[in-house]
Amino acid sequence: MLIAGSIIGGNVLNIEEIIKISEEAGVDWLHLDIMDGNFVPNITFGLDFVKKIRQKTYLPLDIHLMVIDPEKYIQFSNYCNMINFHIETTYFPLRIIENIRKNNPEVKVGVAVNPSTSISFLENMEGYIDNILIMTVEPGFAGQKFIPNTLNKIEKAKKIIEGWEKKPFISVDGGINSQNYKLVLERGANYIVCASYLYEDYSSIKQKVLMMKKQLYK
Numbered sequence: 001m002l003i004a005g006s007i008i009g010g011n012v013l014n015i016e017e018i019i020k021i022s023e024e025a026g027v028d029w030l031h032l033d034i035m036d037g038n039f040v041p042n043i044t045f046g047l048d049f050v051k052k053i054r055q056k057t058y059l060p061l062d063i064h065l066m067v068i069d070p071e072k073y074i075q076f077s078n079y080c081n082m083i084n085f086h087i088e089t090t091y092f093p094l095r096i097i098e099n100i101r102k103n104n105p106e107v108k109v110g111v112a113v114n115p116s117t118s119i120s121f122l123e124n125m126e127g128y129i130d131n132i133l134i135m136t137v138e139p140g141f142a143g144q145k146f147i148p149n150t151l152n153k154i155e156k157a158k159k160i161i162e163g164w165e166k167k168p169f170i171s172v173d174g175g176i177n178s179q180n181y182k183l184v185l186e187r188g189a190n191y192i193v194c195a196s197y198l199y200e201d202y203s204s205i206k207q208k209v210l211m212m213k214k215q216l217y218k
């Protein structure tokens with residue numbers, strides 16, 4: 001089970017501090033939310049910023065594109081270890097995946113899915129993806145409330161990939177906290193993205209990471 005710290009949950013005026021405390025707390029990945037003000041109403045950061053973060057940390061970087069026309073963002077895959085785009089933004093996800101892999105054969109590729117979008121597309125993705133990113137809030141903002149209906153989708157995803165030789169991560173993103181992390185893990189998630197809950201108090205990040213990881217061994 002892996003934990004990704006979503007950096008927009010911290011004090012973004014001091015990114016270096018967020019990186020440092022994430023490393024010290026034993027976070028497995030850093031999750032970078034790229035919002036374009038079109039697919040989602042919010043705007044975060046761009047390529048130059050991602051490049052700078054790449055130089056500052058040894059942690060693997062997980063990019064979450066919340067953008068229309070993800071094809072235009074393929075170069076981001078040169079500066080991260082995993083890149084995710086939204087299924088809602090394209091009719092041709094397999095082509096985008098292929099183009100990302102052509103650009104960077106090393107990078108993991110994931111597909112993100114909004115709370116009200118069906119997960120059935122996953123049935124046709126065997127061998128293509130390394131991650132299924134199940135949104136547990138509507139994308140666009142940190143600090144929103146977890147949507148319980150999404151729990152069924154985690155279970156469905158787990159069933160779909162059951163027979164696959166190479167299983168993608170089942171990740172969840174949005175509203176994860178002490179009240180619900182057990183629920184998502186029980187249903188089959190093995191990769192938790194967390195912003196507000198993790199970074200609301202810098203002194204307790206390590207403890208929260210440990211607590212969530214222990215759950216796996218129960």
Ligand code: DX5
Binds near residue numbers: 195
């Ligand atoms: C939401 C982003 C999430 C966000 C999670 O649009 O994709 O990654 O950072 O924030 P919390 O954990 O506060 O819901």
Ligand code: ZN
Binds near residue numbers: 031064173193
């Ligand atoms: Zn995200």
